[in-house]
Amino acid sequence: MNHPQLLELFASALAIDIKKVTPDLAYGTIPEWDSTAHMILIAEIEDKFDVMLDTDDIIDMSSVAKADEIINKYLIQQ
């Protein structure tokens, strides 16, 4: 994880215990991470990291580790 602060962000956006947030936690495997929560998550990531994610990123963001990777891609470009 390049951005460990993501774990806390996930816990708060999905309203789950931070202990449940691991890099391999995947979209759709827990009821709390559904499409509605996904949009909340995206908005919070954009806000916190000051990035603009496109529609490909939203679809690719299938796990916590993947989110970390996507954020990295944007931060390196900056």
Added chain:
Amino acid sequence: MLFELEPYSIKKEQKQPLLQQELSALTKHHQQHCSDYARLIQTQWPNLSLPVANTQALPYLSVRLFKQIGLKSITDEQVFKTLYSSGTTGTPSRIMLDNQTAAVQSKILVKIMQQWLGKARLPMLIIDHPSVVKDRANFSARGAGIQGLAFMGRNHCYALNDDMSINWPSLEAFCTKFADGPILVFGFTFMVWQHFIQQLISHKKTINLPQATLIHSGGWKKLIDQAVDNQTFKQTAKQTCGISKVHNFYGMVEQVGAIFVECEQGYLHCPSYADIIIRQPNNWQVADFNQPGVVQLLSTLPKSYPGHSLLTEDRGIIIGEDDCRCGKKGKYFKILGRLPQAEARGCSDTFETGQAS
């Protein structure tokens, strides 16, 4: 796999063999995982041999069956989301999704919409009220559409209050902030017409969203009763909202994801992942292009329920394949309206009389 390909780039020579293969595999999958489906196929298509030689030979279910019985190919524990049809004709359909099918549906919907909207997420005005997506485990057709399209947007704003009145402060704030740039406006056809455009007119108000794209879906039946056709709809959207890019799309809650979007020429287009067949209502034989009949829809997406080949209750006509002037490949068609009630019932009767071929 078809869902790895671009939505409008492949021609029939490449598409049809892949469709046959994937839909035959899905038929087999559902026979093995849904006993009601296996029984229906055994009764109606006793001589079925898989893989089929062409997609026309695939078994098809009447869409009514999803209202009558809850068909699914997953266990109760695997049900991640349940979708309900709008249920204008009594009992709603129930479509059960596991996380895999739900994820594929979202992904394909985004892939198709990227072709019409681009990849950037646009400020999004939703012509509905926020309560329509409140229950997160059970979605109406409207909720599912909004939820799916929401992935294409940012700064989502609901234009209506719970009582269907326009939320003027929200609408005005949205327009002040975003009206000058590209915007996505989405709503169900009837909601856009009745509860937005008509309300603007009755309040003698207009808004101006010159760079907006309006995407709408959900059937014309109620509007045809008011003598509103596609052209009137577009003209009025231009007059009241300043929107000149308007795309209707056709699709069923029973086949979320692989939707059929209307091009600039006014035709609905099959994406790579879906196809249309027209059948004659009297004998269920396949109709030729330019011959109206009952719409059968094929989709390679439904894995958690046997909805990959469905006979709808809509009438339609295929105009052509791979040669639309808009440049997109795939079959393109028009929807002509709903079947009369008696004929619609006839569709499900095929399962009692065994007329299917």
